Amino acid sequence: MARIVLNTWGSHGDVDPALALARGLRARGHAPVLAAPAFYRDVAAAAGIASHAVGPEFDPTDTALVRRIMDRRRGSEVLLRELLLPAVEGAFAELDAAADGADLLVSHPATFAAPVVAESRRLRWASTVLAPLSFWSAHDVPVLPPAPWLKQLEALGPWVGRAIIGASRLATRGWTAPLDRLRARLGLPRGAHPFFEGQHAPALVLALFSRVLGAPQPDWPAHVVVTGQLLYDAAHGTALSPALEAFLDAGPPPVVFTLGTSAVLASGDFFPESLAAARRAGLRAVLMVGRERLAEFASANADDAIAIAAAPHSQLFPRAAAVVQQCGIGTLGQGLRAGRPMLAVPFAHDQPDNAYRVTRLGVARTVHPWRYRAARVATALRALLDDPGYAARAAQVAAQVRTEDGVATACDAIEALLRGEEPPAARAGGAP
Structure with missing residues (x-):
C-alpha cells in the first residue's frame, strides 16, 4: 500500500478528476490524500477520501473573483499573478506538511509548489494535465484566449508554433518571481519555466483527456500516458x-x-x-x-x-x-x-x-x-x-x-512508477 498525495486546485473541473483517481487508487488498496483548498473538504469526505487543506484558499462561488478569472483577455493573468503565484510560499508549507510519509506526489498544472516539494524532499512525482493546451505543442498550437487568430498561422509550419510559444515564455517569465524566490530560499536552482516544461514530471505525465481531443505530438515531454477522461460528478x-x-x-x-x-x-x-x-x-x-x-x-x-x-x-x-x-x-x-x-x-x-x-x-x-x-x-x-x-x-x-478507462489507465501507470517500471502505454518524447 502506498500513501499518495494528490495536489489539485481550481473548480470542480479540476478537483473531480483528482477524486476519480483517488477513488481508483483506494480501490486498489492505496491510501490517497486529496491536497486541495479547504472548500473541498466535505466533497472529499463524501467521496470517502482523506484530505489536507492546501491553498491558496479559493471559494469557487465567489462571483466577483470568478468573473475576473473568467475574463477572456486577462483571466489567466489574474489567476496566475494575483492569486496563485503570490501564495506559493504558503502552499509550499502546507503541501510539504501533507507530504510527510508520502510515497508519491501527484501534481496539477496550477499547483506550482508541488514540483518544489518533490524536489526538496526527493519524493517520487507524477504530474497531470487536464487538457491538450498544457503541452504547448508547436505541432498542435493551442488557441490562446487573448489572440485566438494565432492558431491560423499553424499552417506555416512548426517554426511558427515555436515562435509563438517562445514569445509566451518570455512574456510570462517575470510572473514567476515568487516561485523563484522560494526555490532560492531552499537552495534550489531557478528551474524550468513552471507554465511550460517545468510543470511536467520527468518520470510520468498523465494526460487526463481522451485521445480524440489530442494525439501525442513529437514535442510532448517524455513518459506521457494519455489515459482518457477521469469523470466523477x-x-x-x-x-x-x-x-x-x-x-x-x-x-x-x-x-x-x-x-x-x-x-x-x-x-x-x-x-x-x-x-x-x-x-x-x-x-x-x-x-x-x-x-x-x-x-x-x-x-x-x-x-x-x-x-x-x-x-x-x-x-x-x-x-x-x-x-x-x-x-x-x-x-x-x-x-x-x-x-x-x-x-x-x-x-x-x-x-x-x-x-x-x-x-x-x-x-x-x-x-x-x-x-x-x-x-x-x-x-x-x-x-x-x-x-x-x-x-x-x-x-x-x-x-x-x-472504450477508454481513464481511472484504470492512470492507476496502472502510477503503480508501475511506484515499482520503478516504465509506465504502460507511455510514449517517450521526441520523434514518434
Whole structure:
C-alpha cells in the first residue's frame, strides 16, 4: 500500500478528476490524500477520501473573483499573478506538511509548489494535465484566449508554433518571481519555466483527456500516458430531481444549457438569450443556472423550459438533444461521452482551445460569448440538429471515448512508477 498525495486546485473541473483517481487508487488498496483548498473538504469526505487543506484558499462561488478569472483577455493573468503565484510560499508549507510519509506526489498544472516539494524532499512525482493546451505543442498550437487568430498561422509550419510559444515564455517569465524566490530560499536552482516544461514530471505525465481531443505530438515531454477522461460528478448529485425527471418525460429531448461551475458565475445574458433562442428554434430547454440565479429564472418554468441549479451531467446529458456549454474540460468530457451534438461557448483559459478541438472533430459548432444572441444561437442549434452528420459523428466519438478507462489507465501507470517500471502505454518524447 502506498500513501499518495494528490495536489489539485481550481473548480470542480479540476478537483473531480483528482477524486476519480483517488477513488481508483483506494480501490486498489492505496491510501490517497486529496491536497486541495479547504472548500473541498466535505466533497472529499463524501467521496470517502482523506484530505489536507492546501491553498491558496479559493471559494469557487465567489462571483466577483470568478468573473475576473473568467475574463477572456486577462483571466489567466489574474489567476496566475494575483492569486496563485503570490501564495506559493504558503502552499509550499502546507503541501510539504501533507507530504510527510508520502510515497508519491501527484501534481496539477496550477499547483506550482508541488514540483518544489518533490524536489526538496526527493519524493517520487507524477504530474497531470487536464487538457491538450498544457503541452504547448508547436505541432498542435493551442488557441490562446487573448489572440485566438494565432492558431491560423499553424499552417506555416512548426517554426511558427515555436515562435509563438517562445514569445509566451518570455512574456510570462517575470510572473514567476515568487516561485523563484522560494526555490532560492531552499537552495534550489531557478528551474524550468513552471507554465511550460517545468510543470511536467520527468518520470510520468498523465494526460487526463481522451485521445480524440489530442494525439501525442513529437514535442510532448517524455513518459506521457494519455489515459482518457477521469469523470466523477457525484458531488453534483446522484440522481435527477423529480421535477427534472418529469420535465424530461413530458416531451422530446431538450437542449441543455450549462456553463459548468465557474463560468456560470459570469453568465451575463447567457441564460435569457438561451431561453429565447430555444423558443425561437422550437426546442425545449433545460437551463442550469446555478443556485445564485435560480430564483431569477423561476418564471422560466413551463412546458417547454425548466430552470435548475445543477444536475449530474452524466445522467442529464445523454437525455438531451444537444448540449450548449462552455467547454471546461470536465463538462466537455461528459458531453463527449454522452454522444450528443454540442454548441461551444468558450470563455477563457483552455476553453477556446477545447472548443476548437470538438469543432474540428465534427461534433460541435462554436458561438463566442460576445456574439451570443438569441437569433444567432437559434440558427446554430437548428444547424446542429437538422444536419444528421453531427449526431452521427457525436455517437461515433462517444463510442470511442467509452472504450477508454481513464481511472484504470492512470492507476496502472502510477503503480508501475511506484515499482520503478516504465509506465504502460507511455510514449517517450521526441520523434514518434
